[in-house]
Amino acid sequence: MGSRAASDAPVGVTPPDGGAPPGASAASPATVPPGGPPTERDGDTSGVYVRPTVAGAAKILVVGPLGVGKTTLIGSVSEIRPLSTEAVMTQAAARVDTGGERSKKTTTVALDFGRITLDGELVLYLFGTPGQPRFLPTWRELANGCLGALALVDTRDLEASFDSLGHLEDLDVPFSVAVNAFPDSPRYDEEELRVALDLLPHTPLTFCDARDHDSSLRALIALITHLIESGGENPS
Numbered sequence: 643m644g645s646r647a648a649s650d651a652p653v654g655v656t657p658p659d660g661g662a663p664p665g666a667s668a669a670s671p672a673t674v675p676p677g678g679p680p681t682e683r684d685g686d687t688s689g690v691y692v693r694p695t696v697a698g699a700a701k702i703l704v705v706g707p708l709g710v711g712k713t714t715l716i717g718s719v720s721e722i723r724p725l726s727t728e729a730v731m732t733q734a735a736a737r738v739d740t741g742g743e744r745s746k747k748t749t750t751v752a753l754d755f756g757r758i759t760l761d762g763e764l765v766l767y768l769f770g771t772p773g774q775p776r777f778l779p780t781w782r783e784l785a786n787g788c789l790g791a792l793a794l795v796d797t798r799d800l801e802a803s804f805d806s807l808g809h810l811e812d813l814d815v816p817f818s819v820a821v822n823a824f825p826d827s828p829r830y831d832e833e834e835l836r837v838a839l840d841l842l843p844h845t846p847l848t849f850c851d852a853r854d855h856d857s858s859l860r861a862l863i864a865l866i867t868h869l870i871e872s873g874g875e876n877p878s
């Protein structure tokens with residue numbers, strides 16, 4: 643962990659990397675033209691509106707510690723250009739913030755927002771929480787009305803996830819866990835991770851690459867399946 647920290651100021655509301663996310667597209671994969679899919683920036687708004695086949699909607703939180711990949715996951719899976727609120731990390735708030743990995747230059751200071759439609763019928767509105775500990779109190783607002791949460795975990799620092807998991811339990815938000823793999827991540831088997839994270843037997847535990855659309859989608863589907871199977875009760 644470096645010693646850089648997040649500044650309080652100017653908060654830009656921009657898509658990550660200044661553009662549309664990888665994998666996010668209004669077009670189906672079969673119709674993606676050479677040079678990439680059309681985006682809102684190209685004037686293609688066909689994917690902006692919710693499809694007429696949609697029968698339901700759910701608010702889903704994406705949570706986890708600093709730098710675990712929340713913004714990346716929402717960016718990779720969203721069918722609309724995601725909203726993100728990144729601020730450059732500086733020394734200005736070094737006494738209150740946690741520095742991220744060396745290559746990480748920004749951190750989320752309010753929320754991420756994206757949208758994905760499952761099977762043409764269920765719209766998930768994805769809300770990513772900020773990872774800095776000082777923003778934990780804002781979770782209460784973000785969690786308002788959510789159906790469940792996807793908790794991202796980094797095996798390089800499992801303890802960093804304890805706060806987010808505990809906070810979900812305090813807020814009575816059902817969740818599933820997705821381990822986001824980095825190249826230098828230690829590999830543990832599922833049972834070891836369950837014990838370390840103190841997960842209940844029926845809490846789903848999946849592995850994902852937050853940069854990959856299909857992998858992120860699978861993690862979300864595991865959560866939705868869990869929520870449906872638990873029938874609206876709170877089993878996590």
Ligand SMILES: Nc1nc2c(ncn2[C@@H]2O[C@H](COP(=O)(O)OP(=O)(O)OP(=O)(O)O)[C@@H](O)[C@H]2O)c(=O)[nH]1
Pocket residue numbers: 706707708709710711712713714715742745746748749750751771772773774822823824825850851852853
């Ligand atoms: N190798 C690898 N890198 C990843 C993966 N997911 C995210 N990253 C990188 O990790 C860094 C942090 O990702 P973010 O998505 O910003 O993390 P975050 O959880 O939103 O961070 P905060 O908002 O600061 O809490 C970025 O440089 C990503 O490119 C992954 O699955 N594999």
Ligand SMILES: [Mg+2]
Pocket residue numbers: 712713714749750754770772773
């Ligand atoms: Mg973020």
